[in-house]
Amino acid sequence: MPDLGLHFDHWDHAVQYQELCSYALYERYLTSNLEELSDYAGKKKVVIVLESITRYINNYLNTVQETTDFLKKINKENLLMHIDTHSMNIEDADLVESVKYCADTLGYVHYSDSNRMYPGAGHINFREISEILKKIDYRGYIGIECLPLPDEDSCCELALRYVKAIEPK
Numbered sequence: 001m002p003d004l005g006l007h008f009d010h011w012d013h014a015v016q017y018q019e020l021c022s023y024a025l026y027e028r029y030l031t032s033n034l035e036e037l038s039d040y041a042g043k044k045k046v047v048i049v050l051e052s053i054t055r056y057i058n059n060y061l062n063t064v065q066e067t068t069d070f071l072k073k074i075n076k077e078n079l080l081m082h083i084d085t086h087s088m089n090i091e092d093a094d095l096v097e098s099v100k101y102c103a104d105t106l107g108y109v110h111y112s113d114s115n116r117m118y119p120g121a122g123h124i125n126f127r128e129i130s131e132i133l134k135k136i137d138y139r140g141y142i143g144i145e146c147l148p149l150p151d152e153d154s155c156c157e158l159a160l161r162y163v164k165a166i167e168p169k
Contacts, residue, residue: 026060031074038076049082049108054090063091064098071105080107084145085124089114095124096132103136110145111163118146118155120162127166134168 034050041048052067061067068081081102085095092098099106111129113122120126133142144159 023060027070030060031070034074034079035076038074038079042076042078047078047080047107049080051082051084051108051110052087052091053084054087056090057087062087064088064102065092068102068105081105082108082110084110084112085119085126085129086110086112086114086116086145089124096128099129099132100136103138106136106138106140108140109133109138109142111142111159112145116147117149118144118159118162120158121146126163127168130163130166131168 034048038048050061050067050071052061052064055062061070064081064083071079071081083099083102083106088095088098111119111126113119113126114124115122142163144156144163146155146159148155
């Protein structure tokens with residue numbers, strides 16, 4: 001059996017287990033690995049984006065503010081923020097303020113409505129989000145991440161039509 005660093009044969013197992021499950025330990029591992037990955041990717045002129053993801057998928061770095069603060073601590077030029085409007089709708093109190101908060105680290109955007117459908121099929125105000133993206137001079141890509149309903153082709157067509165209709169002038 002491989003040694004996983006857990007020793008349940010004596011009294012300190014609870015302390016070791018707590019350390020293994022601690023936020024600080026996860027943060028040290030993630031920081032160390034992202035620094036190494038970022039350095040390697042930087043030599044190849046590759047940008048890495050880190051997405052804040054809802055608590056229903058992940059238990060760490062759930063809000064835009066939390067993830068942005070983490071990225072700023074690492075402070076790597078090619079390590080940027082990836083926002084997802086579906087996760088933001090669950091985790092962030094104000095989507096527009098969250099976009100403003102991460103403006104200087106924003107590297108990629110997913111548009112997905114509140115119900116994980118294409119933009120315009122739920123209740124997220126994408127017009128406001130598009131306007132703030134323009135205001136902060138975001139020039140990166142906006143991807144659509146959603147369920148392929150009613151079918152893939154219709155989903156793509158409806159999403160594109162909606163996003164074009166709300167595009168700030």
